[in-house]
Amino acid sequence: xxxxxxxxEEVSMFISELEKKTGLTRHTIxxxxxxxxxxNYIRRGENNYRDYSEDAVVLLLNIKAGQAAGFTLxxxxxxxxxxEMNELTIHMKVVLIRQKMDAIDKRKAELxxxxxYLASILASKLALLHSEENGSDHDDNCTIPEVDRLSLPSxxxxxxxxxxxxxxxxxxxxxxxxxALGLYFNWGPMSIATGPITPLIYMLALLIxxxxxxxxxxxxxxxxxxxxxxxxxxxxxxxxYGLWTGAILVLYYVTGLWIVNMFFxxxxxxxxxxxxxxxxxxxxxxxxxxxxxxxxxxxxRDIQFTARVALGxxxxxxxxxxxxxLTIVFVQGSHGKLSLAPFSFPSATAGFxxxxxxxxxxxxxxxxYDYACVVAEETKTPRRxxxxxxILAAVxxxxxxxxxxxxxxxxxxxxxxxxxxxxxxxxxxxxxxxxWGPGNILITITGLTASLGIYVAIVPATARxxxxxxxxxxxxxxxxxxxxxHQVPFNALTVVLIGGFVGALVMVILQQSYFNAYVWxxxxxxxxxxxxxxxxxxASISFYRRFRPQKFNVVWNLIVPIVGIGIDLYxxxxxxxxxxxSSGFALGQSVVLFAVVWCLIAVFYVAALRLWVPHLxxxxxxxxxxxxx
Numbered sequence: 353x354x355x356x357x358x359x360x361e362e363v364s365m366f367i368s369e370l371e372k373k374t375g376l377t378r379h380t381i382x383x384x385x386x387x388x389x390x391x392n393y394i395r396r397g398e399n400n401y402r403d404y405s406e407d408a409v410v411l412l413l414n415i416k417a418g419q420a421a422g423f424t425l426x427x428x429x430x431x432x433x434x435x436e437m438n439e440l441t442i443h444m445k446v447v448l449i450r451q452k453m454d455a456i457d458k459r460k461a462e463l464x465x466x467x468x469y470l471a472s473i474l475a476s477k478l479a480l481l482h483s484e485e486n487g488s489d490h491d492d493n494c495t496i497p498e499v500d501r502l503s504l505p506s507x508x509x510x511x512x513x514x515x516x517x518x519x520x521x522x523x524x525x526x527x528x529x530x531x532a533l534g535l536y537f538n539w540g541p542m543s544i545a546t547g548p549i550t551p552l553i554y555m556l557a558l559l560i561x562x563x564x565x566x567x568x569x570x571x572x573x574x575x576x577x578x579x580x581x582x583x584x585x586x587x588x589x590x591x592x593y594g595l596w597t598g599a600i601l602v603l604y605y606v607t608g609l610w611i612v613n614m615f616f617x618x619x620x621x622x623x624x625x626x627x628x629x630x631x632x633x634x635x636x637x638x639x640x641x642x643x644x645x646x647x648x649x650x651x652x653r654d655i656q657f658t659a660r661v662a663l664g665x666x667x668x669x670x671x672x673x674x675x676x677x678l679t680i681v682f683v684q685g686s687h688g689k690l691s692l693a694p695f696s697f698p699s700a701t702a703g704f705x706x707x708x709x710x711x712x713x714x715x716x717x718x719x720x721y722d723y724a725c726v727v728a729e730e731t732k733t734p735r736r737x738x739x740x741x742x743i744l745a746a747v748x749x750x751x752x753x754x755x756x757x758x759x760x761x762x763x764x765x766x767x768x769x770x771x772x773x774x775x776x777x778x779x780x781x782x783x784x785x786x787x788w789g790p791g792n793i794l795i796t797i798t799g800l801t802a803s804l805g806i807y808v809a810i811v812p813a814t815a816r817x818x819x820x821x822x823x824x825x826x827x828x829x830x831x832x833x834x835x836x837x838h839q840v841p842f843n844a845l846t847v848v849l850i851g852g853f854v855g856a857l858v859m860v861i862l863q864q865s866y867f868n869a870y871v872w873x874x875x876x877x878x879x880x881x882x883x884x885x886x887x888x889x890x891a892s893i894s895f896y897r898r899f900r901p902q903k904f905n906v907v908w909n910l911i912v913p914i915v916g917i918g919i920d921l922y923x924x925x926x927x928x929x930x931x932x933x934s935s936g937f938a939l940g941q942s943v944v945l946f947a948v949v950w951c952l953i954a955v956f957y958v959a960a961l962r963l964w965v966p967h968l969x970x971x972x973x974x975x976x977x978x979x980x981x
Contacts, residue, residue, distance in 0.1 A: 365403065365404050365406070366401065366402070366403070366404070367381060367402060367404065370404050370408060370409065370412070373409045374409055374412045374413055374416065375416075376412060376416065381412065384412065384415060387425060387429070388429070389411065389412075389415060389428075389429065389432060390404070390408055390411070390412075393405045393407055393408035393411060394408070411432070415428055415432075418431070421449075421452060422452055422455070422456060423452065424978075430902045430903075431448070431902070433902070434901070434902040448899075451899065455977075510729070510834070510839065511578060511655070511729045511730050511816070511819075511834070511839055511840075511841075512654060512655055512656075512730050512839040513729065513730065513976075514730075514731070514732045514733075515654070515655050515656050515730045515731075515732075516655065516656070516659060516727055516730050516731045516732065517731075517732060517737075518732075518737045518740060518741055518744075520659050520663065521724045521727055521731050521737065521738065521741040522724060522740075522741040522742075522744040522745045522748070523659070523662075523663045523666065523745075524659055524662060524663070524723055524724065524727065524745075524809050525720060525721045525722070525723045525724040525741060525742065525744075525745030525746075526666060526721075526745045526748060526749050527662045527663065527665070527666045527723075527805050527806060527808075527809045528608070528720035528721075528723045528806055528809050528810055528813070529717070529718060529719070529720040529721060529745065529746075529749045530666075530669070530720070530802050530805070530806055531666065531669060531670045531673060531749055531752050531753070531756075531802075532669035532670070532672070532673045532798050532799070532802040533615065533799070533802050533803070533806075534717040534749065534753055535673060535753060535756050535757060535760065535780065536777075536778040536780050536795070536799065537778060538713045538714065538716075538717050539756075539757050539760055539761075539779075539780070540769060540772070540773045540778070540779040541710075541713055541773075542710040542713045542714060542757075543761060543766055543769055544766075544769060544770060544773070545702055545706045545707075545709045545710040545713070546700050546701065546702050546706050546707050546709075546710040547699060547700050547701030547702065547766060548693050548694045548699055548701075548761040548762075548766060549693075549694055549695075549696070549697060549699050549700050549761075550694065550710070550757040550758075550760075550761055551694045551695055551754040551755070551757050551758045551761070552694070552695060552697060553707070553710045553711055553713075553714045553757075554714050554717075554750060554753040554754045554757055555750070555754055556711050556714065557711055557713075557714025557715045557717065557718060557750070558714075558718065558746065558747065558750035558751075558754075560711065560715055560919055561715055561718040561721075561746060561750075562743075562746070563889075563912045563913070563915045563916035563919065564885045564888065564889060564916040564919070564920060565718075565721055565722075565742055565743055565746045566743070566908065566912050566916075567888050567889045567891075567892040567912065567913045567916055568721075568722050568725060568739075568742050568888055569738070569739030569740075569742045569743055570739070570892045570896070570908055570909060571584050571588075571888060571891050571892050571895060572584075572724075572725045572728060572734070572735075572738045572739055572742065573735045573736070573738065573739045574735070574895065574896075574900060575587055575895070575975050576725075576728035576729065576731075576734040576735055576738060576975065576976045577728060577729065577820060577973065577974060577975045577976060578726055578727070578728065578729050578816040578817065578819060578820040578974075579594075579598070579817060579820030579821065579824070579973055579974070580601065580722065580725045580726050580728075580817065580820075581597050581598075581601050581884050581887055581888050581891070582594050582595075582597050582598030582601050582817065582820065582821060582973070583820060583973040583974070583975060584597075584887075584888065584891040584895070585597040585887055585890075585891050586972070586973040587891075587895060587899070587972070587973065587975070588890070588891035588892075588894040588895035588898070588899075589890075589891070589894055590969075591968065591969045591971070591973070592958050592962070592969065593887075594973060595826055595954075595957065595958045595961060596954045596955065596957075596958050597884070597887045598817070598821050598826065599950070599953070599954035599957055599958075600880055600883050600884055600887070600950075600951070600954060601817055601880075601884050602814070602817060602818065602821075603876075603880045603950055604877065604880035604881050604883075604884050605810060605813060605814040605817060606814060606848075606851065606852070606855065607873050607876050607877040607880060608720075608806075608810050608814075608877060609807070609810060609811065609814060609848065609851070609852035609855070609856070610852065610855050610856045610859065610869075610873045611870060611873045611874055611877060612643075612803050612806050612807045612810065613640045613643070613807075613852060613853065613856035614856065614860075614866050614867075614869055614870035614873060615799065615802075615803040615806075615870070616639055616640060616643045616800060616803040616804065616807070617636030617637070617639045617640050617856075617860075617866045618636070618777050618866050618867065618870070619639075619777070619796055619799035619800045619803060620635065620636060620638075620639030620642075620800065621635055621636055621639070621866075622776070622777060622781075622796045622799070623793075623796050623797070623800060626793055626796070633860065633866075636860070636866050637857060637860075640853055640856060640857070641853065643803065643804055643807055644807075644849055644852065644853050646804060646808075647804070647807050647808050647811055647849065648845075648849055650808050651808065651811050651812045651815075651840070651845055651849075652835070652838065652840065652842065652845060653838055653840075654838040654839065654840065655727065655730050655812065655839075655840065658808060658809075658812055661805075661808055662805050662808040662809040663805075664805075665801045665802065665804055665805025665808065666802075666805050668798065668801055669798045669801055669802040669805065670752070672794050672795070672797075672798045673756055673798065674756070676759075676780070676783075676784055676787065676788070676794075676795075677755070677756050677758075677759035677760065678759070679787050679788065680759045680760065680762060680763045680783075680787060681759050681762070683787060684762050684763070689762070690762055691762070693761075694757070694758045694761045694762065695758070701766075708926075712923055712926065712927050715919075715923060716878060716881075716923075716927070717753065718746055718749075718750065719877070719881045720745075721742055721745040721746040721749075722742065722884075722888075723745075723809065723810070723813050724738055724741040724742050724745060725738055725742065726813045726816050726817065727813075727816070728976060729976045734976060735978070760780065760783065763783050763786070763787070764783060764786070777799075777867075778795070778799070780795050781795045781796065807852075811845065811848050811849060811852065812840070812845065814848045814852075815840075815841050815844035815845040815847075815848045816841060816844070818831045818841070818844040818847065818848065819831055819832055819834075819841035819844045820832075820973070820974065822841075822843075822844065823974055824968070824971070824973050824974060825965065825968060826961060826965075826968060830843050831843055831844045831847065832844075856869070856873075859872060859873065863938070863939075868938070868939060871939055872938075872939055872942070872943060875928070875932060875939070875940075875943045876943050876946060876947060878923075878924070878927055878928050879924065879928050879943075879944075879947040880947070882920045882921075882923060882924040882928070883924070883951075885916065885920045886916075886917050886920045886921065886924075889913035889914075889916040889917045889920070890913070890917070892908075892909055892912075892913045893909060893910060893913050893914075896909040897909070928943075928944070928947075929944065932944050
């Protein structure tokens with residue numbers, strides 16, 4: 353309960369007396385009884401009349417006070433149940449009351465901003481009215497000169513609420529995971545490492561990835577916010593932790609932008625070779641510009657249009673990959689060459705080291721399902737749908753890869769695979785030539801469309817993280833402004849589009865190769881992705897333990913996150929620090945150096961904010977209110 357219980361002598365009373373002592377109507381008392389609040393405070397007396405204990409008075413007065421303080425009935429029900437089980441400590445009560453006070457302060461600030469906005473409209477209309485009364489010409493075209501139309505104060509303009517459905521959000525996560533590119537680039541190295549058992553490797557990778565995916569689901573259902581891990585760490589620990597995580601999260605998504613630029617540039621060069629145009633650095637740069645221009649046309653529109661375009665590209669790539677897989681199964685099956693060896697561990701051609709290497713490749717394929725959490729503020733009932741979307745994206749694409757990799761493992765003798773890999777950017781292209789002849793150009797085309805689909809999805813995702821940080825004033829406030837018409841973060845989108853192209857081009861110049869730049873960015877993304885994943889697992893433990901003790905579950909909020917942290921730390925150590933520190937400087941040690949330097953820059957960034965913007969550390973990062981859903 354909200355206040356300390358007063359011990360009363362056990363005295364029973366009828367409902368009429370309970371009405372007098374609580375000031376509640378009979379109807380209200382019956383309502384609370386129906387909701388299950390009073391089941392431990394009622395006895396059946398003579399003639400089957402209800403007798404209420406004196407403690408029922410205390411309970412009802414506390415409920416009345418709690419509702420006056422802004423607690424919902426659902427919150428009060430959880431508090432009462434926890435109190436009756438002696439699980440609600442004084443410390444927890446203090447935390448809950450402070451949380452509610454913070455929410456009230458935030459709501460007051462939002463109302464103040466709305467009032468300021470309305471005052472500016474009123475001032476402009478009064479000025480027009482004054483000029484009209486004095487006979488002056490005026491043109492009331494509904495413009496508001498006092499207010500920047502691209503940057504109306506939050507919550508005057510917000511991200512478009514309830515714009516996306518469950519399947520759309522899960523689909524966007526699948527777009528970034530990319531059903532096509534996950535096979536194009538990972539199936540070959542995985543097969544060389546282990547032999548034909550890649551379907552089992554993808555299955556293991558899915559199972560190993562699930563603990564972290566579950567942590568994303570658990571935290572997102574309590575803290576839906578465009579800031580994702582940045583906002584979660586802010587609330588689960590302290591603002592400084594959230595700000596540091598925000599710096600890591602931004603680089604996680606930005607490296608994804610740069611990787612996709614490399615994908616598109618290389619596939620664009622392959623596409624031009626079909627028409628006799630040799631690949632060149634300039635051609636790749638032109639390809640990246642084309643992708644940026646198409647993406648800009650799409651993402652400056654509303655999120656629903658962006659989602660439809662991204663999903664359209666994914667449907668096309670999935671169709672082509674599935675068609676090739678079915679062709680392989682039909683042809684090989686008609687010749688009696690299909691087997692179940694890919695689903696049998698004894699068929700592996702390597703031991704534990706080879707399998708663990710392949711599993712790491714598989715796990716890295718699953719990076720991207722977390723996109724669903726970035727669009728939480730634009731999703732219908734996000735507290736319910738976002739957790740489902742995260743798991744649905746990971747499982748659906750994982751099963752697709754298991755089935756697709758089976759077909760490709762049966763397509764050729766694996767002894768030919770090293771030659772196929774060295775012949776081009778992906779071994780799927782020469783495999784498609786065996787089964788489709790000239791139709792293998794579709795693999796290159798799907799490489800282009802898959803890259804474009806990812807870019808159309810990841811640009812707005814990155815922009816929304818910058819928007820969330822700008823809205824909180826932890827980055828320049830201009831990044832937290834929205835376009836009034838489409839309700840998208842126009843300034844943040846522009847920064848992301850320019851930064852994505854320029855950053856990719858600079859690394860290509862430094863590495864003197866699109867492929868080397870792709871490898872460098874890919875290695876760097878492993879670090880920032882896994883550090884973010886570790887942070888989210890920690891947030892799941894801390895947030896539920898500190899702020900949702902009544903919902904804390906030992907399995908989901910302790911064991912699962914600890915397993916996720918262990919897996920992420922192992923992969924981070926093996927695939928990043930061990931693998932890269934023993935490599936050369938250009939494609940190994942320089943990546944580790946950059947990652948460490950960026951982490952230090954993030955520390956200085958937090959320290960600078962603490963020095964220059966101290967009030968930021970007394971505020972709360974924005975979370976979508978339950979009343980908006």
